Amino acid sequence: MIELVRTNDAVVISFVESLMRDAGIACFVADQNMSVLDGSLGILPRRVMVDAEKVDAARRILKDAGIENEIRKK
Numbered sequence: 001m002i003e004l005v006r007t008n009d010a011v012v013i014s015f016v017e018s019l020m021r022d023a024g025i026a027c028f029v030a031d032q033n034m035s036v037l038d039g040s041l042g043i044l045p046r047r048v049m050v051d052a053e054k055v056d057a058a059r060r061i062l063k064d065a066g067i068e069n070e071i072r073k074k
Helices: 010-023 052-064
Strands: 002-007 025-031 046-050
Touching: 002 010, 002 052, 010 025, 010 046, 010 052, 046 052
Parallel strands: none
Antiparallel strands: 002 046, 025 046
């Protein structure tokens, strides 16, 4: 899996998950339970991961949605 997005913003995570679901692209949110370690402050970022063969399509979807600044650099 390839990291598509890394952020502390729960709204961005939810939006990306929704976009991927609507496009039929499976994604996985890594580190979502790490908030236990930071006291639920949201200090530690969460990562949205997608399959390597779907990463180009996923990046295109985020760009079309206007959140290309959230895309993790290669």
